Amino acid sequence: MAEHLIIIGGVAAGAKAAARARRVNPKLRITLYQDETEVSYTACGQPYYLSGLINKRESLIIRRAEDFARDGIEIKNHHRVTALNVADRTMTVHDRIRNQKHVVNFDSLIIATGARSVIPETPGNNLEGVLTLRSMLELDKFHTFLIRQQPKTAVIVGSGYIGLEMAESLRELDIEVTLLSRNRQVFSRLDEEMSQPIHDYLIKKNVQVITGNGIAELCGYSERVNQVLTESGRRIPADLVVLAMGAKANVELAQQAGIMLGETGAIAVDERMQTNIEGIFAAGDCAESKHQLSGLPIWQPLGDTANLQGRVAGENAAGGDAKFPGVMGTAICKCFDMQIGLTGLTEKAARADGFDVISIIIDARDKARYYPDVRKLRLKLVAEKQNGRLLGAQAVGLGAVDKTIDIAATALLGNLHCRDLENADLAYAPPFSPVLSPIIIAAGALLKKVCHSDH
Numbered sequence: 001m002a003e004h005l006i007i008i009g010g011v012a013a014g015a016k017a018a019a020r021a022r023r024v025n026p027k028l029r030i031t032l033y034q035d036e037t038e039v040s041y042t043a044c045g046q047p048y049y050l051s052g053l054i055n056k057r058e059s060l061i062i063r064r065a066e067d068f069a070r071d072g073i074e075i076k077n078h079h080r081v082t083a084l085n086v087a088d089r090t091m092t093v094h095d096r097i098r099n100q101k102h103v104v105n106f107d108s109l110i111i112a113t114g115a116r117s118v119i120p121e122t123p124g125n126n127l128e129g130v131l132t133l134r135s136m137l138e139l140d141k142f143h144t145f146l147i148r149q150q151p152k153t154a155v156i157v158g159s160g161y162i163g164l165e166m167a168e169s170l171r172e173l174d175i176e177v178t179l180l181s182r183n184r185q186v187f188s189r190l191d192e193e194m195s196q197p198i199h200d201y202l203i204k205k206n207v208q209v210i211t212g213n214g215i216a217e218l219c220g221y222s223e224r225v226n227q228v229l230t231e232s233g234r235r236i237p238a239d240l241v242v243l244a245m246g247a248k249a250n251v252e253l254a255q256q257a258g259i260m261l262g263e264t265g266a267i268a269v270d271e272r273m274q275t276n277i278e279g280i281f282a283a284g285d286c287a288e289s290k291h292q293l294s295g296l297p298i299w300q301p302l303g304d305t306a307n308l309q310g311r312v313a314g315e316n317a318a319g320g321d322a323k324f325p326g327v328m329g330t331a332i333c334k335c336f337d338m339q340i341g342l343t344g345l346t347e348k349a350a351r352a353d354g355f356d357v358i359s360i361i362i363d364a365r366d367k368a369r370y371y372p373d374v375r376k377l378r379l380k381l382v383a384e385k386q387n388g389r390l391l392g393a394q395a396v397g398l399g400a401v402d403k404t405i406d407i408a409a410t411a412l413l414g415n416l417h418c419r420d421l422e423n424a425d426l427a428y429a430p431p432f433s434p435v436l437s438p439i440i441i442a443a444g445a446l447l448k449k450v451c452h453s454d455h
Helices: 013-024 043-051 065-069 136-149 161-172 192-204 252-256 303-317 347-352 401-413 418-422 438-454
Strands: 004-008 029-034 061-063 073-077 079-085 090-095 100-105 108-111 115-117 153-157 176-181 207-211 215-221 224-230 235-237 240-243 247-249 280-282 331-335 338-344 357-365 376-384 390-397
Touching: 004 013, 013 029, 013 065, 013 073, 013 108, 013 303, 029 079, 043 136, 043 161, 065 073, 079 252, 108 303, 136 240, 153 161, 161 176, 161 192, 161 240, 161 331, 176 224, 192 207, 192 331, 192 338, 192 376, 192 390, 224 240, 280 303, 331 401, 338 401, 347 357, 347 376, 347 390, 357 438, 376 401, 376 438, 390 401, 390 438, 401 438, 418 438
Parallel strands: 004 029, 004 108, 029 073, 108 280, 153 176, 153 240, 176 207
Antiparallel strands: 079 090, 090 100, 115 247, 215 224, 224 235, 331 338, 338 390, 357 376, 376 390
16 A cells, blocks of 8 residues: 555645655645635735725636546545654544544654734624634635625724735725734834835825834624724724734644644754655745844745745655745735835844844835836845845835745845945846836945945
8 A cells, every 4th residue: 555645734735845855756646635615725915805806806816626636646525633652653543524523644754734813812803893803714715705794884903914914905895994903013024114015005005004103902783893992092993904914823633642842933844845754745935944144043924935845845745855944034025016025134033033234115116207107115134244245125006016026036045245235147128127127226335334344
């Protein structure tokens, strides 16, 4: 009998791991257990479905069970793994359709249990109209609520990726939106001076922004939310409350089985995505990564990271020897027409990790200044003071933030210095870039600080 690989969890990492394992070992028996109906879907597109920009729910589904079956991968939908015995190489599975439990043997295992939305222990958190957004079940509940209840006012608690994307989506539906953040700034992953343009832009787009204030209570009438009471005592009308306060890794199953957790609270893995138990791997939002610059553990629950980790875990669980080098912390999102991107370390994070740094901020254009539809962006580069090695980049604005951040991310991968970037041979034509790219200008300005620090 062929060896049996079991994968717990689908969506991004689990689905990618299954596909990769099949390519590496055509004879391997592969079973994937998924608690939800859908196996492989994109959570990143959910806000755009709610706004109506994406008009079909089906567009969010990547592959269905029958697609996997054609590759000889067995999908067990509506099955929850409730216990794991690593010594016996067995696990207990609850078939939620038949309400039956059974024990399954495995040879190798990939844990891809993902993460769940953070729900604060706040009075009123179970009222109708208090919603989260992560799984397809949460999406369907959200979509149904919008159609049936037609909310007029919404409070979004949290100003990260989902908070900003949902601010756009709800304004597109002509809902009055208040963005509430306990942090002093919106999108706190950025340095403070880089988040201020986002704050100002949200106000321009008729989003009320309240920072430095959290929720004390969610108030309701007839079991339905109608008001948010903040920690400062302010009362905000709300027919809808979106809890966008981040996510928490689903690690309980692994932890109970004696699988080691890392410093971040997610599952600790090596560069092969293997846990402390041989033959048991973890990938995706439940697993840690290593930051390639600092060398420190980092938890980055993003779709692209999950796919990259899943690919490595799948290959190794099928007998290969792939390695995952870690992440640079690269991420991007949009809010209305504003793009927000970062890679590497922020100045704040670099100093906290012990780097002696210099930085530069420039305001630039994404095309030649005379070209129609030229758009502005703000760029910040962070580098080591001693030698000018690039440590990070942040960019916000209406112009080509994605291109700028991807250039910087590639520079980080190549361990480049400001001097390298100042002379980078990047594509130029008036419709695409100024004669000197913003990153070239910023690197040149930063290099002067490096030279100055030498004297």
